[in-house]
Amino acid sequence: MKTSLQSELRRRILLGAGAGALVLPFGARAQGLSSRPVHMILGQTAATTPDLIARTLAPRLQAKWNQPFVVENRGGAGGAIGLEAVVKAPPDGHTITVNVNSTLTLPVFFKIDYDMITSFTPLAMLAENPFALVVHPSVPATNLKEFIEWGKREGPKANYGSPGNGTHHHLIMESLKVRTGLKLTHIPYKGSAPALNDLVGGQISCMFLPMVTATSFGRSGKVRILGSSMKDRFPLTPDIPSISEQGVPGFNFYGWFYAEGPAGMPADIVNKYAGLFREVMSDPEVKDTLAKNGVAVRYGTPDELDKAKREDYVMLAKLVKDANIKGD
Numbered sequence: 578m579k580t581s582l583q584s585e586l587r588r589r590i591l592l593g594a595g596a597g598a599l600v601l602p603f604g605a606r607a608q609g610l611s612s613r614p615v616h617m618i619l620g621q622t623a624a625t626t627p628d629l630i631a632r633t634l635a636p637r638l639q640a641k642w643n644q645p646f647v648v649e650n651r652g653g654a655g656g657a658i659g660l661e662a663v664v665k666a667p668p669d670g671h672t673i674t675v676n677v678n679s680t681l682t683l684p685v686f687f688k689i690d691y692d693m694i695t696s697f698t699p700l701a702m703l704a705e706n707p708f709a710l711v712v713h714p715s716v717p718a719t720n721l722k723e724f725i726e727w728g729k730r731e732g733p734k735a736n737y738g739s740p741g742n743g744t745h746h747h748l749i750m751e752s753l754k755v756r757t758g759l760k761l762t763h764i765p766y767k768g769s770a771p772a773l774n775d776l777v778g779g780q781i782s783c784m785f786l787p788m789v790t791a792t793s794f795g796r797s798g799k800v801r802i803l804g805s806s807m808k809d810r811f812p813l814t815p816d817i818p819s820i821s822e823q824g825v826p827g828f829n830f831y832g833w834f835y836a837e838g839p840a841g842m843p844a845d846i847v848n849k850y851a852g853l854f855r856e857v858m859s860d861p862e863v864k865d866t867l868a869k870n871g872v873a874v875r876y877g878t879p880d881e882l883d884k885a886k887r888e889d890y891v892m893l894a895k896l897v898k899d900a901n902i903k904g905d
Contacts, residue, residue: 609642610670617648618663618674620656630834631675633866637857655743656680657687664691668841678833679745681890685897686743686904698842701854702877705833707807708749709791711800712783721804721823728759736762738772738781749785749806749830751900756825789871807831835882851879
């Protein structure tokens with residue numbers, strides 16, 4: 578009789594037998610939250626780096642917790658629309674985002690009614706990728722020194738492109754201008770594709786590009802790579818010298834990506850997520866997939882993420898002031 582009852586209990590757990598199914602206690606679902614989906618709301622569109630990371634992680638997160646993880650792209654306003662949806666969600670762990678540090682400048686370019694630090698709960702640092710300074714082949718520069726000399730000769734007549742105000746492409750070049758005294762004119766585009774097309778076509782002279790894009794176009798001879806934006810050489814492209822080592826000591830400006838949720842998430846849920854992301858980011862397949870797209874895993878705890886966000890927030894605020902960056 579006891580054996581028969583145990584068999585029936587096992588059958589119901591495995592099959593979820595309709596109204597008669599057993600309700601499992603919290604934590605029994607492979608340490609998940611509940612049977613409801615987790616919505617990973619992104620402020621960026623499909624095919625962006627946050628989207629790549631989220632879609633690489635979602636099936637693995639789902640497998641670990643036996644719980645659906647659904648990626649939702651709500652692009653627009655530099656990421657502000659998607660992040661607003663996260664801020665307004667209940668802090669129960671069922672709504673999170675994969676975000677990028679460039680959004681810390683959102684208050685400069687858009688009117689938002691939330692705080693980029695205190696309106697979110699840090700969950701984990703995830704990954705990083707550098708940008709590369711590239712020039713059209715017509716620019717007479719093969720290294721950073723020659724680029725700066727060219728830029729100072731040309732003055733504001735020399736221009737550079739970006740996918741729009743507040744993007745890494747924009748902010749990194751403005752940081753380089755502040756450090757070197759260059760007066761390049763910024764040409765903002767509505768997206769990466771038109772900016773890249775004009776760079777290849779010679780309508781703009783230079784640009785910062787994600788490393789994987791830069792190396793792809795560099796191999797074809799469509800652009801010339803002059804340096805990496807990280808202080809040290811990027812492990813995935815060790816042959817490309819950093820800007821720092823070429824005469825701008827300490828220059829260190831790059832994209833990093835992280836997971837966070839709305840403010841007020843309970844500590845036990847935060848700890849669950851921190852452990853989950855630590856486990857998934859150590860997966861060799863995750864590392865390989867991201868590496869093929871020019872992204873390196875960089876796991877960090879919630880406290881480490883909070884510290885990094887606050888430091889970058891201060892750094893970016895100073896850059897906005899020093900470079901006299903204005904909103905539209």
